[in-house]
Amino acid sequence: MAQAVRFYETGGPEVLRWEDTEVGEPGPGEVRIRHEAVGLNFADTYFRTGLYPAALPAGMGVEAAGVIEAAGPGVTGFRAGDRVTYTGSPLGAYSTERVMGAEHLIALPEEIAFETAAAMTMRGLTTAYLLRRIHPLRAGDTVLLHAAAGGVGLLFTQWAKLLGVTVIGTVSSEQKAETAKAHGCDHVIIYTREDVATRVREITSGTGVPVVYDSIGKTTYRSSLDSLARRGLLVCFGTASGPVPPIDAMELAVKGSLFVTRPALADYIADPAERAALAGELFDHVAAGRIRIDITQRHALSEAAAAHHDLESGSSIGSSIFVL
Incomplete structure (x- = not known):
């Protein structure tokens, strides 16, 4: 059975629960993904505390990387066995498996490991729009x-x-x-x-x-x-x-x-073509070694509450992920 982190009320890290969950078959336009690594971002705490509203009960997390296990009717561009990453999708990335819309997915090159993708998709795309879209730096x-x-x-x-x-x-x-x-x-x-x-x-x-x-x-x-x-x-x-x-x-x-x-990543990756362009530039730099991704904290997904506590303490350096 799959497992997931959910919360039923807003508050501190203690509201996060590790639960068994049923993952059904993907519907039209959806895929079922088996996660290999999950991103841990400070923005996750905003949902948990209620700063960012979420309909409760809710899953947690918006970033992960893994393998498509099944694709529903009407899905184009992806199929079972494909390596993918994503960020900015509906809450629920803190899970071993999930069903989600294929429109959120980004194809993950073989040269980039799942853990690296989980550590950089949200942060990397944020960096991309900050440097390449917000202001014409010279x-x-x-x-x-x-x-x-x-x-x-x-x-x-x-x-x-x-x-x-x-x-x-x-x-x-x-x-x-x-x-x-x-x-x-x-x-x-x-x-x-x-x-x-x-x-x-x-x-x-x-x-x-x-x-x-x-x-x-x-x-x-x-x-x-x-x-x-x-x-x-x-x-x-x-x-x-x-x-x-x-x-x-x-x-x-x-x-x-x-x-x-006050920009938001969602508005810079809403257009599929722009998202692909930003992701492509990011992946090229990482694959070529021009940008390195330092993963300095790895947590078990079942220990999400402790991970949130560490993140909010300000002691973290570099990127943090969950490993499965």
């Missing part, structure tokens, strides 16, 4: 990236270096600073003992950066604004410390006619 640009030693951070820095972009990264500890540097981060600010905006101005000779990429939210919003150059862009793509405060439009004008955006 070689020689300098940007600020918060959480530079996180899963997205390590991918982002490596990809940015391929584009000729200088990265100033923030981290919370010496250990994380060394990890960020090892992945190409040009300047590392340990925010627990340095003022971020002051250091950014020092590094950029007082100018500030044209773009700040901020996945932290509430606690970093102010320093992010203060790090921007005139007409700079703040990209708020996560809220690890809580939602950003209400935006004061006049403050944006006073600080240099600044821009703020």
Whole structure:
């Protein structure tokens, strides 16, 4: 019998339950997948706490990689035995098997292992749209990236270096600073003992950066604004410390006619052609070794509650996955 993690109420990690579940046959346009590895992302905690609404009871997780076991009527482009990965689909990735719509799937090249795919599909596609769609970065640009030693951070820095972009990264500890540097981060600010905006101005000779990429939210919003150059862009793509405060439009004008955006991955992979283009560029870099994926935490899927606790403690470095 298949197993899955479900939750019946919102709250802390303790609301997650490991249960036996029945997985039926796929209907029209659907496939049944046997998971080989499952992604663990900070966004998963947003569903569990209720920050992102979900109809309860619900499954957990939006990212996994595995093998198609059966394809329902009308499925084109995929068949039983195909290696696939996905992200952004309906909740339910924290499972050994599931039935889901084939429209969410991305073909997984043989050169990329299932564990690697589970660690990078969501983070990699996030990095792809941040660097390739949000702002027209040019070689020689300098940007600020918060959480530079996180899963997205390590991918982002490596990809940015391929584009000729200088990265100033923030981290919370010496250990994380060394990890960020090892992945190409040009300047590392340990925010627990340095003022971020002051250091950014020092590094950029007082100018500030044209773009700040901020996945932290509430606690970093102010320093992010203060790090921007005139007409700079703040990209708020996560809220690890809580939602950003209400935006004061006049403050944006006073600080240099600044821009703020709150993008979501779903809007950058909704179009199949755009998703394929972003995934193709990502997979090419990883398969060629230009971007490496560091999996530093592996958890048993049955221990999802403990994994969420570790993730929210801020102790994680790099990517985390569940192994089956």
